[in-house]
Amino acid sequence: MTAIEAQAVSKRFLLRHNASVELKVRFLGILHSERRETVEEFWALKGVSLTIKRGEAVGLVGRNGSGKSTFLKLVAGTHRPTSGHLLVARNARIASMIELGVGFHPELTGRENVLLNAAIHGLTRAEIDAIYPAIVEYSGLEHFIDVPIKNYSSGMHMRLGFAVAANLDPDILLLDEILAVGDADFRQRCNGTVEEFLDKGKTILFVSHDSEAVRAICHRVCVLEQGELVFDGGVEDGLSFYDRLLTHRADHGDVRIRPALRESN
Amino acid sequence: MWTTVPVVVGSQLISLLAVRAYVPQPRSSWLFRVVVGALLGTAGSSLVIGVALGFEGVSRAAFVADVLLFSIAALGWRGIWVLRARARLDDGTHPASLELVDRAEEMTTLRGVVMSLYRYRELLRSLVLKDLKLKYRGSVFGFLWSLANPLLMIVVYTVAFTVILRVRTQQFVFYLLLGQLAWTFFASSAAMSTGAIVDNAPLIRSVFFPRAILPIGTVLFNLAQYLLTISVFLPVTLTWYGVPLSAPMLLFPAFLGLQALFSIGVALILATLTAFFRDVRHLLDVALAVLFWTTPILYELAQVPERLRLLILLSPMSPFIVAYQQLFFYRQWPEATVWLIAGTYAVGAFVIGATLILAFEDRFSEQL
Numbered sequence: 159m160t161a162i163e164a165q166a167v168s169k170r171f172l173l174r175h176n177a178s179v180e181l182k183v184r185f186l187g188i189l190h191s192e193r194r195e196t197v198e199e200f201w202a203l204k205g206v207s208l209t210i211k212r213g214e215a216v217g218l219v220g221r222n223g224s225g226k227s228t229f230l231k232l233v234a235g236t237h238r239p240t241s242g243h244l245l246v247a248r249n250a251r252i253a254s255m256i257e258l259g260v261g262f263h264p265e266l267t268g269r270e271n272v273l274l275n276a277a278i279h280g281l282t283r284a285e286i287d288a289i290y291p292a293i294v295e296y297s298g299l300e301h302f303i304d305v306p307i308k309n310y311s312s313g314m315h316m317r318l319g320f321a322v323a324a325n326l327d328p329d330i331l332l333l334d335e336i337l338a339v340g341d342a343d344f345r346q347r348c349n350g351t352v353e354e355f356l357d358k359g360k361t362i363l364f365v366s367h368d369s370e371a372v373r374a375i376c377h378r379v380c381v382l383e384q385g386e387l388v389f390d391g392g393v394e395d396g397l398s399f400y401d402r403l404l405t406h407r408a409d410h411g412d413v414r415i416r417p418a419l420r421e422s423n
Numbered sequence: 424m425w426t427t428v429p430v431v432v433g434s435q436l437i438s439l440l441a442v443r444a445y446v447p448q449p450r451s452s453w454l455f456r457v458v459v460g461a462l463l464g465t466a467g468s469s470l471v472i473g474v475a476l477g478f479e480g481v482s483r484a485a486f487v488a489d490v491l492l493f494s495i496a497a498l499g500w501r502g503i504w505v506l507r508a509r510a511r512l513d514d515g516t517h518p519a520s521l522e523l524v525d526r527a528e529e530m531t532t533l534r535g536v537v538m539s540l541y542r543y544r545e546l547l548r549s550l551v552l553k554d555l556k557l558k559y560r561g562s563v564f565g566f567l568w569s570l571a572n573p574l575l576m577i578v579v580y581t582v583a584f585t586v587i588l589r590v591r592t593q594q595f596v597f598y599l600l601l602g603q604l605a606w607t608f609f610a611s612s613a614a615m616s617t618g619a620i621v622d623n624a625p626l627i628r629s630v631f632f633p634r635a636i637l638p639i640g641t642v643l644f645n646l647a648q649y650l651l652t653i654s655v656f657l658p659v660t661l662t663w664y665g666v667p668l669s670a671p672m673l674l675f676p677a678f679l680g681l682q683a684l685f686s687i688g689v690a691l692i693l694a695t696l697t698a699f700f701r702d703v704r705h706l707l708d709v710a711l712a713v714l715f716w717t718t719p720i721l722y723e724l725a726q727v728p729e730r731l732r733l734l735i736l737l738s739p740m741s742p743f744i745v746a747y748q749q750l751f752f753y754r755q756w757p758e759a760t761v762w763l764i765a766g767t768y769a770v771g772a773f774v775i776g777a778t779l780i781l782a783f784e785d786r787f788s789e790q791l
Contacts, residue, residue, distance in 0.1 A: 260628075
């Protein structure tokens, strides 16, 4: 049973230099070449093919800018692949813990924000009512739930965000190193939740640099390097491959492929 | 004449009930039943009218308008039922089914979008409630302000136009506010919609949901505001000026629906464009100022020189506002031209807006 299937997925970002959303500047660019918008292509992912089964916990490792987070965004559906197909199980609920508490409105109370945030994730009224008590209990913010979010500390803000994401009953969970932030108590809670998800056979996609965390959660590791999938296999093999990759790069210097420059207009 | 409309509508409804078109679970023969029902009803009503009044002076436009309304209602009925059935099907299959889908691709078809809008209806509701709550949060009188506003406007305008400007036209303030309030609904939806996508950038970058929800939400919020206002304004002015209730007023929901659809279309267009050109906000300010004066709000359509009249009526908001004035101020059935222009604008704006946001939706998360 496949949960996520990437078929030769590529993602191109256009880095705009002198970018402007103003019409005036666009017209000026016609006259002044130094003000002209130049567009640099950057391929964050190059032909990545990957099949993840339901119940698998996959660790995505790689250096900064290797395309890990881009892959998560494609799975989350906020970005679309430039070419290739990214398939997910129909009606799979995907919870991303990439940024917690996004969409919280400072003027609204904790309760109102929870209801709104759950709706943003596509839940119906009945489903929201069903999970609401669990969210409040999980966050441990019963006492503050009717206080506007603007009066919350950043820790409380995050706890509420995590509580919503954890109780959405997702089929696919996207984790992006958030376990590294927060106090010890919060970290423990997060780890507990992730273990619970693993027991329930949920699919987890975990992006991390921390090999300990990857060992604790994942049973498969994929290594990305400059947007390409260079390793796919067991946890220990993958982590040592990644270590060798890092030392190799350090020894031989970083050879970067110069991105193709092209001018717009 | 338009007075025959009730006979036509009544007779059609009766025959539709007779063929059981409006049953909770439409069957495959549903379309056939509706057509037969409508034909029977129209024929029956024509017969009644022909015998009772004779066909002399019977307006064909009345029949056309009726058929139009009727088809919209029938399609809406069918559409809601289909969506309900599908939603039930979807709910049944969670947790995830075996089938793999390309979510990005699925969101590029109109069908996919309508389905997802329906699935995210709770979000739409929450967004409108959020805006309403935020608007009155911290104010002592809360939503009473929405009710007090039209009353204050009536007082101010009455003083301004009867004491200071000495306008002789009877009920001028009623006429003016009728247009002015509907205009405010449109203008503030348009102005707010420019920020619908841009101001929600963090949300758009990190969560997947149909983006069209955001501009549609702002229009529905303004619609809610307008309904609050009008629910005070209409009763007060109708009693104050002693305006008799008349049958054409019943058409108000139809034109309000068309205006809402038109506003949604415009909001989708503006929200999408603003994501790529921030200038849209400033252009819109100018455009709204121009449009205000090309719409018969402060003046009557009849005052416009004959050769310019059609041009003024073609101004985007004119057909809707003229319709409200005809319904409530002149108390007559709107002409076929008004129906036609209003309908075309509403459907046209919606189709363009929906196409535009579908085509560029995927670039929002990178562009913002």
